[in-house]
Amino acid sequence: MSDSALFIHEGVPQPPVVNPQASFFYKKNQTPEHATQTYINGIRSGNVSLLSQAITLLESTRSDHQQIAHSVLEACLPFSGNSMRIGITGVPGAGKSTFIESFGSCLTQRGHKLAVLAIDPSSERSKGSILGDKTRMERLAGDPKAFIRPTPNAGSLGGVARKTRESVILCEAAGYNVIFIETVGVGQSEVAVHSMTDFFLLLMISGAGDELQGIKRGIMEMADLIVINKADGENVPKASLAQALYQNALHLFPPTGSGWTPAVLTASAMEHTGLDTILQKINDYFTLIRANGYMEQKRRQQARYWMNETINETLRNRFFGNPQMETLLPVYEQKVLEGSLDSFAAAAALIQQFDAIHGSTL
Amino acid sequence: MSDSALFIHEGVPQPPVVNPQASFFYKKNQTPEHATQTYINGIRSGNVSLLSQAITLLESTRSDHQQIAHSVLEACLPFSGNSMRIGITGVPGAGKSTFIESFGSCLTQRGHKLAVLAIDPSSERSKGSILGDKTRMERLAGDPKAFIRPTPNAGSLGGVARKTRESVILCEAAGYNVIFIETVGVGQSEVAVHSMTDFFLLLMISGAGDELQGIKRGIMEMADLIVINKADGENVPKASLAQALYQNALHLFPPTGSGWTPAVLTASAMEHTGLDTILQKINDYFTLIRANGYMEQKRRQQARYWMNETINETLRNRFFGNPQMETLLPVYEQKVLEGSLDSFAAAAALIQQFDAIHGSTL
Numbered sequence: 171m172s173d174s175a176l177f178i179h180e181g182v183p184q185p186p187v188v189n190p191q192a193s194f195f196y197k198k199n200q201t202p203e204h205a206t207q208t209y210i211n212g213i214r215s216g217n218v219s220l221l222s223q224a225i226t227l228l229e230s231t232r233s234d235h236q237q238i239a240h241s242v243l244e245a246c247l248p249f250s251g252n253s254m255r256i257g258i259t260g261v262p263g264a265g266k267s268t269f270i271e272s273f274g275s276c277l278t279q280r281g282h283k284l285a286v287l288a289i290d291p292s293s294e295r296s297k298g299s300i301l302g303d304k305t306r307m308e309r310l311a312g313d314p315k316a317f318i319r320p321t322p323n324a325g326s327l328g329g330v331a332r333k334t335r336e337s338v339i340l341c342e343a344a345g346y347n348v349i350f351i352e353t354v355g356v357g358q359s360e361v362a363v364h365s366m367t368d369f370f371l372l373l374m375i376s377g378a379g380d381e382l383q384g385i386k387r388g389i390m391e392m393a394d395l396i397v398i399n400k401a402d403g404e405n406v407p408k409a410s411l412a413q414a415l416y417q418n419a420l421h422l423f424p425p426t427g428s429g430w431t432p433a434v435l436t437a438s439a440m441e442h443t444g445l446d447t448i449l450q451k452i453n454d455y456f457t458l459i460r461a462n463g464y465m466e467q468k469r470r471q472q473a474r475y476w477m478n479e480t481i482n483e484t485l486r487n488r489f490f491g492n493p494q495m496e497t498l499l500p501v502y503e504q505k506v507l508e509g510s511l512d513s514f515a516a517a518a519a520l521i522q523q524f525d526a527i528h529g530s531t532l
Numbered sequence: 533m534s535d536s537a538l539f540i541h542e543g544v545p546q547p548p549v550v551n552p553q554a555s556f557f558y559k560k561n562q563t564p565e566h567a568t569q570t571y572i573n574g575i576r577s578g579n580v581s582l583l584s585q586a587i588t589l590l591e592s593t594r595s596d597h598q599q600i601a602h603s604v605l606e607a608c609l610p611f612s613g614n615s616m617r618i619g620i621t622g623v624p625g626a627g628k629s630t631f632i633e634s635f636g637s638c639l640t641q642r643g644h645k646l647a648v649l650a651i652d653p654s655s656e657r658s659k660g661s662i663l664g665d666k667t668r669m670e671r672l673a674g675d676p677k678a679f680i681r682p683t684p685n686a687g688s689l690g691g692v693a694r695k696t697r698e699s700v701i702l703c704e705a706a707g708y709n710v711i712f713i714e715t716v717g718v719g720q721s722e723v724a725v726h727s728m729t730d731f732f733l734l735l736m737i738s739g740a741g742d743e744l745q746g747i748k749r750g751i752m753e754m755a756d757l758i759v760i761n762k763a764d765g766e767n768v769p770k771a772s773l774a775q776a777l778y779q780n781a782l783h784l785f786p787p788t789g790s791g792w793t794p795a796v797l798t799a800s801a802m803e804h805t806g807l808d809t810i811l812q813k814i815n816d817y818f819t820l821i822r823a824n825g826y827m828e829q830k831r832r833q834q835a836r837y838w839m840n841e842t843i844n845e846t847l848r849n850r851f852f853g854n855p856q857m858e859t860l861l862p863v864y865e866q867k868v869l870e871g872s873l874d875s876f877a878a879a880a881a882l883i884q885q886f887d888a889i890h891g892s893t894l
Contacts, residue, residue: 243874244873247873248871251871332876336874336876385786387754387786388750388753390753415780415784418781419780422777422781423744423749424749474865477864477865477868477876477879478852478879481852482848484879485848486844490840506835506839507835509609512606513835513836513837513839514697514839514842517839520843521843521846
């Protein structure tokens with residue numbers, strides 16, 4: 171449904187894209203075993219260059235790269251999990267990059283080590299826009315306590331989500347104790363981000379409501395914190411009014427599973443105001459969910475979810491990505507849309523065709 | 533995630549349950565072809581008994597029953613689609629049965645023919661509680677212009693959804709021009725109901741908010757109309773206040789894809805007040821979405837969604853319902869939860885095992 175974020179499996183998955191920028195440290199006269207150990211040691215000692223290369227290996231589709239990356243990942247697993255994983259999404263025009271830069275600097279100034287990752291399943295975007303990401307967060311990019319990872323290459327949402335989730339593990343093993351995962355573009359990535367973070371921050375601006383066109387219904391109810399950004403100059407009264415309105419609205423929502431009452435705050439990323447209060451709220455949240463067991467419970471659910479979801483995506487890809495099915499699917503879809511065949515009969519017929527192609531009777 | 537309706541594919545599907553009450557008209561000295569024609573003619577002439585039997589055939593798992601049912605369904609397809617499909621859900625204690633009875637009678641008095649269906653994927657409930665459904669809606673059950681179909685037997689959500697969606701087609705072919713599909717229990721059925729209806733009504737009551745425990749986050753943003761029920765006696769002022777609060781809150785939500793502004797009304801199903809206004813709102817909605825093309829567009833999306841979703845569910849069932857996988861899954865899940873294996877590596881290993889079992893290299 172175009173008006174609901176709940177329909178996450180409608181489309182046909184996109185094929186993965188090979189990273190054209192893969193060039194690796196381990197080629198330099200090292201065995202794969204030696205390279206693996208180099209990456210592990212480097213990541214554990216906080217070497218940004220080796221962390222970055224290991225993530226590039228995760229993103230590569232070459233099997234030797236994947237093999238090294240997964241050995242590194244496995245070795246890093248015991249050292250992961252110790253960060254606050256924060257999802258950040260925003261309505262168009264809310265100033266997300268400026269906010270991440272400004273709030274991120276606020277965190278590093280207080281001694282935190284921050285990694286900024288992104289999920290961008292849109293295939294329209296430029297491939298691995300390192301320059302773009304670093305330019306839009308210039309100050310943070312030069313901050314030794316911050317690690318900004320460019321948006322990974324386009325691919326299926328599941329594939330991109332996997333890379334991001336695995337990158338989180340490497341970043342945590344490298345000592346980053348706050349991870350931002352931002353959504354890029356307007357799409358289905360909010361659900362993926364929500365399903366791999368502990369805390370979900372929605373960035374908004376006060377205004378006539380036009381900016382709400384940019385978010386899907388259902389996203390607001392996922393937020394643990396709404397920040398009304400650009401609360402500066404003559405915007406301040408409008409932002410305070412919006413804060414009060416949203417605060418009242420959130421009270422009417424069903425309670426969260428965490429026992430947390432979602433909050434609404436105002437801030438100006440440009441003028442660096444309101445950021446301390448946001449940090450305080452986030453700390454309050456983590457204190458709560460660490461104490462009541464929700465954090466542990468949610469992460470276990472997420473681990474289970476991604477295992478099952480990865481299996482489901484693999485099964486879907488085999489079916490919907492099969493060249494013969496790609497020819498048959500629009501034929502049956504047309505019959506369904508014309509009303510000459512119902513959806514379930516069409517599905518049954520397609521499954522039968524799929525099995526016939528593979529001689530399978532699974 | 534326990535606090536989000538967005539995670540709809542987490543669990544392992546439940547096995548279908550055979551309907552123990554299947555006993556059929558066509559056994560009485562008829563050939564299947566003759567029976568099929570009898571059902572088609574009966575449904576088209578509005579024969580409630582034959583409509584009811586045809587739905588029972590749809591629900592049966594016997595292949596001869598399924599064959600007749602699908603022939604009937606195919607013949608009915610060209611005569612379907614002419615109803616207002618209305619999803620109804622409510623917080624616990626909102627008085628859903630009384631509301632459906634009261635509002636349903638209001639519709640039949642105005643000459644509408646109403647069918648009431650339900651989606652109840654919970655396996656805990658009694659099997660096909662005809663008595664329960666008819667008792668709780670006594671007045672409507674005796675109304676010649678109303679058809680109440682008991683909740684189908686438990687099964688997977690997809691299976692139950694299929695039966696309900698196919699029942700809609702038969703009811704429409706039988707001349708019912710308003711279809712209610714209600715959710716039963718608290719669960720994931722709201723998403724299924726939303727994905728097979730044109731209009732989604734959320735029934736609430738004014739109160740301290742405890743009743744909100746009963747609905748999942750994300751459901752409120754799906755509503756086209758919120759009705760605050762039990763606005764009678766000393767509750768009237770509280771209901772009006774709740775109406776104003778929710779009305780303000782809905783203005784802050786992202787816009788719907790339909791161009792419709794969700795409304796909030798008060799009513800007393802017990803005292804039959806507020807029902808005309810609800811009917812007027814629903815008529816306004818359908819006038820809008822018929823005129824702007826959204827109804828047609830949404831139904832096409834739904835048809836496509838159910839085709840793809842049925843394929844996905846079949847693929848999932850084959851994997852997660854495979855006895856050998858059922859043994860292996862908890863082993864790998866445990867590794868993931870312990871943190872000794874990451875979710876994606878576990879998924880890859882399980883897929884490899886699945887392929888090995890079937891000698892498949894799909």
